[in-house]
Amino acid sequence: MNDLSVAGHLALKEVWRNRGRYFLFSMVIALITILVLFIAALAEGLANSNREYLSKLDAQLVVLAERSDKLIAASRLARSRVSAVARVDGVDEAGAVAFASAVLAEPLPADADTPPLRISLVGVEPGRPGEPAVLQGRALSTNSASEAILDRAVLQRLEVQVGDTVVVQSTQGTRDEYFSLKVVGVSDGQQYLFQPTVFVPLYTWDRIRPKGEGESSRAELTVNAIAIRLADPAQLETVRAQLIGQVDDIEVLTIREAYENLPGYSAQQSTLSTQQIFTLLIGVLVIGGFFQIQVLQKVPQIGVLKAIGAANLAVGAAAILQIIVVTAFGVGLGGAATLLLTLGLPPTIPFAFTGPSVVAALTALLLIGPLGGSVSIRYSVRIEPLKALGLAS
Amino acid sequence: MSTVALETKSVVKTYRLDGQTIHAVDQVSLQVNAGEFVALVGPSGSGKTTLLAILAALLSPSSGEVLVDGQDLAKMKDAERVSFRREKIGFTFQANNLVPYLTAQENVELMLRLNGRLDRAGRDRARELLVRLGLGERLHNLPSQMSGGQQQRVAIARALVHRPALVLADEPTASLDTERAFQVVQTFAELIHEQNRAGIMVTHDLRMVAYTDRVIQMQDGQVVRVLSSRDEIEALARGGEQPAAARPAPARPVSVPSAGVWQPNFVPQPASD
Numbered sequence: 282m283n284d285l286s287v288a289g290h291l292a293l294k295e296v297w298r299n300r301g302r303y304f305l306f307s308m309v310i311a312l313i314t315i316l317v318l319f320i321a322a323l324a325e326g327l328a329n330s331n332r333e334y335l336s337k338l339d340a341q342l343v344v345l346a347e348r349s350d351k352l353i354a355a356s357r358l359a360r361s362r363v364s365a366v367a368r369v370d371g372v373d374e375a376g377a378v379a380f381a382s383a384v385l386a387e388p389l390p391a392d393a394d395t396p397p398l399r400i401s402l403v404g405v406e407p408g409r410p411g412e413p414a415v416l417q418g419r420a421l422s423t424n425s426a427s428e429a430i431l432d433r434a435v436l437q438r439l440e441v442q443v444g445d446t447v448v449v450q451s452t453q454g455t456r457d458e459y460f461s462l463k464v465v466g467v468s469d470g471q472q473y474l475f476q477p478t479v480f481v482p483l484y485t486w487d488r489i490r491p492k493g494e495g496e497s498s499r500a501e502l503t504v505n506a507i508a509i510r511l512a513d514p515a516q517l518e519t520v521r522a523q524l525i526g527q528v529d530d531i532e533v534l535t536i537r538e539a540y541e542n543l544p545g546y547s548a549q550q551s552t553l554s555t556q557q558i559f560t561l562l563i564g565v566l567v568i569g570g571f572f573q574i575q576v577l578q579k580v581p582q583i584g585v586l587k588a589i590g591a592a593n594l595a596v597g598a599a600a601i602l603q604i605i606v607v608t609a610f611g612v613g614l615g616g617a618a619t620l621l622l623t624l625g626l627p628p629t630i631p632f633a634f635t636g637p638s639v640v641a642a643l644t645a646l647l648l649i650g651p652l653g654g655s656v657s658i659r660y661s662v663r664i665e666p667l668k669a670l671g672l673a674s
Numbered sequence: 675m676s677t678v679a680l681e682t683k684s685v686v687k688t689y690r691l692d693g694q695t696i697h698a699v700d701q702v703s704l705q706v707n708a709g710e711f712v713a714l715v716g717p718s719g720s721g722k723t724t725l726l727a728i729l730a731a732l733l734s735p736s737s738g739e740v741l742v743d744g745q746d747l748a749k750m751k752d753a754e755r756v757s758f759r760r761e762k763i764g765f766t767f768q769a770n771n772l773v774p775y776l777t778a779q780e781n782v783e784l785m786l787r788l789n790g791r792l793d794r795a796g797r798d799r800a801r802e803l804l805v806r807l808g809l810g811e812r813l814h815n816l817p818s819q820m821s822g823g824q825q826q827r828v829a830i831a832r833a834l835v836h837r838p839a840l841v842l843a844d845e846p847t848a849s850l851d852t853e854r855a856f857q858v859v860q861t862f863a864e865l866i867h868e869q870n871r872a873g874i875m876v877t878h879d880l881r882m883v884a885y886t887d888r889v890i891q892m893q894d895g896q897v898v899r900v901l902s903s904r905d906e907i908e909a910l911a912r913g914g915e916q917p918a919a920a921r922p923a924p925a926r927p928v929s930v931p932s933a934g935v936w937q938p939n940f941v942p943q944p945a946s947d
Contacts, residue, residue: 283788283790286787287788294780295775298775299775581769582773584770585770588730588765589759589765589784589788589832590756590757590759590789591756592753592757593756595788666732666759667732670727670767670844672724672727
């Protein structure tokens with residue numbers, strides 16, 4: 282116990298009396314922290330703006346057409362398949378979901394230089410899985426109402442609120458058509474494929490969606506996917522097997538599989554996590570190098586300390602404590618700086634500072650200190666007290 | 675009657691070097707009482723620093739006994755040696771004596787802190803020692819803000835503050851000018867006597883032995899001469915800086931004049947066959 286108190290005394294006095302040097306080194310750790318957190322928050326932000334709608338679905342499984350290779354955009358299912366899917370045991374409720382892209386012709390961005398907002402136009406069945414929960418206003422009323430729920434990301438970019446009318450522009454054959462929709466509700470962030478989302482009732486969606494020349498809304502509506510809410514989420518694998526067994530020509534994905542197969546999602550995330558790992562590795566080397574140089578400079582001093590009776594435990598604990606203090610200070614400083622920077626960034630930059638990947642990055646950053654310093658800690662414990670007399674055993 | 679603080683019995687320390695056995699310390703038996711200040715002199719490689727390391731429980735002897743305050747160092751385990759050093763030994767070194775990021779007072783208190791005995795009385799004692807050593811104005815200075823002599827005096831205070839049985843000084847004047855060197859050793863001797871500690875000083879500088887009670891000369895790992903009369907010691911101290919030490923050691927075993935007839939300019943002579 283006394284050894285630890287000696288260690289604390291020595292470690293903190295040394296840091297304090299050399300605070301200029303240690304502060305500078307903390308700044309280096311802070312810069313590494315900013316870099317790692319930026320990458321982590323960017324990865325999280327990018328992932329979110331790609332998959333946010335899917336990952337927040339009030340459903341556990343997603344049904345796609347067979348041979349769509351897990352790609353939602355490649356899947357076409359007849360609307361009538363929903364009832365076949367819903368009949369399978371263990372399925373609580375099923376809702377068709379259809380995706381398209383469009384442009385909001387009204388309101389336009391306040392800044393005249395900014396182009397009109399491109400949106401993901403998502404057709405959902407009112408009251409069924411697929412429709413997002415509203416934070417403000419109400420849910421969609423009927424399957425063909427001219428109503429819309431806006432994702433919060435739309436509100437961050439445009440001056441619009443519940444009760445307003447928005448106009449969606451979409452190409453129908455060779456002409457642009459304009460569809461007025463009443464905003465009935467606002468959901469939390471629900472971006473899909475990097476675009477803010479406008480949710481509309483399924484038949485309204487079919488009317489608005491871009492169409493080719495000569496194509497019209499046919500009698501049989503085609504959707505991309507069916508979202509399934511299970512009676513018991515623990516029975517996921519069982520129900521999945523039953524669905525495949527009982528309904529022809531479908532493939533069934535979990536939510537995670539569905540978003541991991543979004544175009545580019547996995548490639549993007551693995552690129553960013555590789556960058557993050559390399560930055561962390563550089564951090565380990567920088568911290569390790571700094572403390573190793575420190576110890577090499579302190580060999581005679583540590584020898585004297587041991588010669589006058591400081592135990593190895595005291596010397597080792599002092600080294601660890603110093604590393605922890607300096608790393609924690611640097612990470613704290615870097616974390617605070619990153620937080621301030623994110624507050625200054627416009628909401629349109631995909632940047633999520635609160636996600637689990639940021640927590641993981643912070644933990645990793647705090648661990649690289651002791652990891653990088655472990656060599657120097659080992660070295661300082663092995664310095665012989667005989668060094669104080671200029672001898673070696 | 676004075677108590678025996680240190681006793682060695684036939685202490686031997688051997689090394690293997692390039693297949694040869696080197697006797698760094700060879701059959702050294704000596705005794706130092708509490709309140710006695712002893713100089714250990716001899717040329718480089720004579721084994722005095724190795725002997726000092728053995729007395730400080732930094733090295734184990736290859737054979738023989740080392741008793742400090744009645745405890746046999748040879749029988750101690752590593753952890754026991756560490757606590758023995760911080761409790762029973764006071765140490766000053768040639769260089770890098772002080773912890774550079776602690777003030778003079780904190781450096782002295784460190785010995786008490788290591789022993790878990792840093793209380794108000796301990797702090798007062800540390801301060802009093804520093805004041806006694808003329809460092810009353812320097813209590814809160816870092817080593818880098820003090821001269822070499824001042825640093826050595828802080829080291830002396832540190833070596834005494836925890837009331838050790840044995841105080842060891844390795845070349846305490848090596849980096850000091852003559853005037854400061856005399857001051858440091860004089861104060862050291864005074865404190866050893868005042869506080870009734872046993873003190874051993876390794877030195878190259880024979881002028882410094884003037885303040886000691888006994889001089890032990892080593893050569894080739896052996897004690898070759900012991901001076902204990904005041905006249906002999908003072909004669910040696912007057913005799914110059916390094917009469918015996920600076921000259922090359924003879925290649926053959928030396929014959930040693932019988933005890934008590936130390937000459938200031940004594941040069942060991944090859945033994946006649």
